[in-house]
Amino acid sequence: MSTDAKPAKKQKLSVPFDYSKYLRKDKLPHIWCPGCGHGIILKALLRAVDKVGLEKDDICMVSGIGCSSRTPGYVDFNTLHTLHGRAPSFATGIKLTNPELNVIVTTGDGDALAIGGNHFIHTCRRNIDMTILVYSNAIYGMTGGQFSPTTPIGSFTHTSSYGAMEPPFDTCEMAKAAGATFVARATSYHVQDLEKTLKAAIEHKGTSVVEILDECPVYFGRLNKMRSASQMMEKIEKEGTVSVKQAENLSPEEIGGRLLRGILHHDTETAEYCDQYAALTERAQGK
Amino acid sequence: MTEAAKKLPRIEINAKFCKGCSICVDFCPTNVLEIRGTIVAVKDLEACTRCQLCDLRCPDFAIQVFD
Ligand SMILES: Cc1ncc(C[n+]2csc(CCOP(=O)(O)OP(=O)(O)O)c2C)c(N)n1
Ligand code: SF4
Ligand code: SF4
Ligand code: SF4
Numbered sequence: 001m002s003t004d005a006k007p008a009k010k011q012k013l014s015v016p017f018d019y020s021k022y023l024r025k026d027k028l029p030h031i032w033c034p035g036c037g038h039g040i041i042l043k044a045l046l047r048a049v050d051k052v053g054l055e056k057d058d059i060c061m062v063s064g065i066g067c068s069s070r071t072p073g074y075v076d077f078n079t080l081h082t083l084h085g086r087a088p089s090f091a092t093g094i095k096l097t098n099p100e101l102n103v104i105v106t107t108g109d110g111d112a113l114a115i116g117g118n119h120f121i122h123t124c125r126r127n128i129d130m131t132i133l134v135y136s137n138a139i140y141g142m143t144g145g146q147f148s149p150t151t152p153i154g155s156f157t158h159t160s161s162y163g164a165m166e167p168p169f170d171t172c173e174m175a176k177a178a179g180a181t182f183v184a185r186a187t188s189y190h191v192q193d194l195e196k197t198l199k200a201a202i203e204h205k206g207t208s209v210v211e212i213l214d215e216c217p218v219y220f221g222r223l224n225k226m227r228s229a230s231q232m233m234e235k236i237e238k239e240g241t242v243s244v245k246q247a248e249n250l251s252p253e254e255i256g257g258r259l260l261r262g263i264l265h266h267d268t269e270t271a272e273y274c275d276q277y278a279a280l281t282e283r284a285q286g287k
Numbered sequence: 288m289t290e291a292a293k294k295l296p297r298i299e300i301n302a303k304f305c306k307g308c309s310i311c312v313d314f315c316p317t318n319v320l321e322i323r324g325t326i327v328a329v330k331d332l333e334a335c336t337r338c339q340l341c342d343l344r345c346p347d348f349a350i351q352v353f354d
Contacts, residue, residue, distance in 0.1 A: 014354045034307060035346065043343070229308050
């Protein structure tokens with residue numbers, strides 16, 4: 001131990017997290033572009049899984065199509081890469097037939113809310129136990145930068161050359177209204193909060209939705225005059241959000257256009273779908 | 288304890304994985320890192336507080352800080 005006169009916090013013990021045990025190492029480095037927030041989310045998710053104490057074989061990770069949906073390819077869990085927008089529905093089948101599995105869906109704002117919007121809301125409505133991570137970069141990254149249902153009004157994409165005209169969805173409000181019983185928002189900038197939120201989301205029994213604001217520097221950043229991933233994290237994720245706790249002491253005017261970050265909705269009362277289905281089966285069998 | 292005897296951390300960089308995005312450089316609270324050529328490099332190891340933020344925010348599993 002150091003007896004240096006310097007303040008104790010300067011000599012904090014540093015034990016980096018060992019990601020390798022959860023990774024398919026032969027698949028790395030991953031395909032995501034320099035500075036893409038998707039890698040930051042993947043790392044936070046692995047730390048959260050470790051903190052919850054899940055075994056690799058107890059997890060099934062399911063995705064649709066998109067850069068974000070490449071996540072399951074890198075993890076050494078049970079994994080399924082499915083159809084565009086349909087991950088929550090595949091995940092429903094998996095969970096219903098294997099209720100003991102921890103099911104985690106990784107999806108993008110385009111995958112979950114555009115082509116997959118219907119699958120998303122009906123999964124929330126059933127409150128089936130799974131964790132849905134919406135990697136929300138406000139653009140279709142994989143197909144070259146088209147606007148998505150979360151692109152803010154006025155933002156430039158390759159299909160909104162004069163600025164996006166349509167009002168965006170509020171992913172969290174929609175998930176809550178549809179029936180999800182755990183709803184939270186996080187960012188790839190606030191990494192430690194992200195890890196804690198993901199842990200809470202996995203531990204919740206019922207449909208958990210976490211919208212994670214992250215960055216696509218290659219398309220959204222470049223087209224909206226943000227020169228680097230760091231600049232996007234600073235402007236969109238740090239300055240563009242306010243924590244639920246901070247917001248308690250702020251007026252709506254002071255919050256302004258900033259999005260709330262943290263756990264926004266947590267209902268532990270509503271019955272979970274697999275439990276209800278088991279009870280229904282017993283009733284039908286006259287037990 | 289003299290400055291020379293102060294135990295410095297070890298910053299491990301995976302040159303094959305680093306994509307030079309500069310996130311770790313830009314958010315390091317004590318300005319330890321820099322981009323040299325196309326990837327990250329250590330500029331001022333003595334200033335490192337072992338806060339781990341570079342590792343936590345690196346999207347590419349490319350940097351880790353050991354005691
Ligand atoms: C049925 C179908 N329609 C369209 C596509 C083309 N497509 C591939 S990924 C994608 C959007 C992905 O955007 P998002 O989910 O936001 O993920 P990101 O790439 O930004 O992570 C689209 C439209 C497809 N693969 N399949
Ligand atoms: S295109 Fe955008 S979302 Fe896709 S990997 Fe590159 S930075 Fe990430
Ligand atoms: S551990 Fe903290 S202080 Fe050290 S290089 Fe990383 S970000 Fe900078
Ligand atoms: S954050 Fe990671 S990939 Fe980006 S420059 Fe730093 S070490 Fe390299």
